[in-house]
Amino acid sequence: MLEIKNLHVKLADEDREILKGLSLTVPKGEVHAIMGPNGSGKSTLAYVLAGRDGYEVTDGDILWNGESLIDMEPDERAAKGVFLAFQYPMEIPGVAGLTFLRTALNSVRKKRGEAELTTPAFLKLAKEKGEKLNIDIEMLKRPVNVGFSGGEKKRSEILQMALLEPTLCVLDETDSGLDIDALRIVSEGVNALRDKDRAFVVITHYQRLLNYIVPDKVHVLADGRIQKTGGKDLALELEKSGYAEYTHKAA
């Protein structure tokens, strides 16, 4: 279970507070959507969960399965099962996707006390996972994300997720830059990974994504705090009325 308690976060080199006492609980097996206007702190939440530099937690805590993540390095968090699907996945020229993923998977396995996979065993696993998600692993023979379309990059993120088998998946605006077909493929991938032992935090600006990935709960994030929580219908409501009510309230 993910428990975020009264989280206050500011930028490390600026005195501006972005998250102002955010509290949120996501039980295993559930998908929670975080919706909010631009500048509400959505991406900050995603980065703080994954442990990116440049943010400072001034108060509160983030517990994953009862353990605080706050002082952990990003790679330690990954070993604990945290995975962030990036809004803009990075390109790594000169490093083949297979090399990258095998290095990542073996690092995580090592930290989890599991045996490292040999190259053939890894290839077999990658192929299996790819087939389940309808993703051709040919893409992994190319350098990581280099020259990929927006849709390909997001699919590569989902494939990475399937291979690393995280238990807490954070999707940061996964729908941005995707056309309807790509959105469907990516969503199907996410749905295939839904599991009773896995929690999802799906961050999005638009309701559209939630037609494909149907959430158990929807939270409205505005001005650094959860302003409202509801069922999947809350997303439809927001689509109609917009975020004005919340930003106004915040002001």
Place this chain on the structure above:
Amino acid sequence: MNVAVMKTKAEQAISESFEAVAEKLPGSAAVKARRAQAIGAFSGLGLPHRRIEEWKYTDLRVNVKEVLAPSVEDETPVTIAELLVALGPMAHVDGHRFVFVNGHHRAELDDVADAGGLKIAAVGELLASATEDLSATLAATPEGGDAVEALNTAFMTDGAAVRVAEGASVTKPLMIVFVRAGSQASSVTVRNFVTVEAGATATVIEAHVVLPGASPDVQLNALTEVTVGKGATLHHAKVAVDEGKALHLSNCDVTLDADATYRNFQFSAGLGLARNGLNIIFEGEGSKIDISGAYLARHSEHIDTTLVVDHAVPRCESRELFKGVIDGHGRGVFQGKIIVRPDAQKTDGKQMSQALMLTEDAEFDSKPELEIFADDVVCGHGTTAAELDPDLLFYCRSRGIPEKEARALMIESFIGEAIEKVENEPLRDALAAYAMQWLGHSPRG
């Protein structure tokens, strides 16, 4: 106006050391005359220093304080097993082998059986031979010429003279191996001649390596003169891997006939102070070159790549990509001059030089120079200096890769793009392995 400059201690020592060893250097009377002319020219020129534009960032007058005794004869025992250890990852390159120890040919370490259209001889023997006259091949040092090349002519002891016969296609690469061995620190001067006749194809790898336990000090001066004939192809590489103290002065002077292809790759790691000079002249139309390289500098190592590509005739193509990783107080220098003469229409030249700076103290000086006198050409150049991208580092770490490995992966990715230019696969793998070793990682299985 000529201003008399006081000779430095090192310049004085070089002239004195020539007097001391001149009698022992190989060569007929005509060769000896060339040597005397060269040391005379050097005397006038002195060691290159920062007020000479081409040496602006690499001042030998300041950096060369001591002069090591020239290695004019050498008996240091070296076995083939030891040679293979010295070659490290390059031992896996399947090729013919022509070996020099401390600047002297060692026939017992060679492997040049069934070399087909490849003819190879030791320059030391040719110089001393009464029948072969190399003096005609040895250019006199012109006034205002290159002091380092002049010193090469004065002191050269040996090297490889390679000739690939017309139309011959030599599949196995030829490795010219220069090994340093023994505890005696010395200066080593070698000269190679590589001639690829019309329509022939060959791969030549110059490797400068060190035997474990050898003196870490050396002052090397290597000059390779290359001629690529009409429609011929030469894949050329120079690999220098040392222990951080070597003074490495190298020059490669290349002349290309029409429709020729020439690829050169320079790999440098662990060199205290290095100057890799490359001078390419297109003399025939329709030729193509790719001059690329990768270098790794740490501590206070200094690696200078200075390139002059002279498009003297129309319709030639040049490509350059140099990548350096600079750590500690290391310094990378890149000077790339492309000259396009008035007649050299339809020239296509592209140059890129990039440095990855791992510390605040790393330094990179880049000076691209385009001198274009023709109007129908496509020429471009670029240079970048950057540190590791923190966003990319975070991306790798968020996937579970620890910081140290993530950094290594990114450096590997950076340098890998240049190493990809090497066409011989075993050599490419060997260079990637060297880079991994340098990064403190064993190669991935």
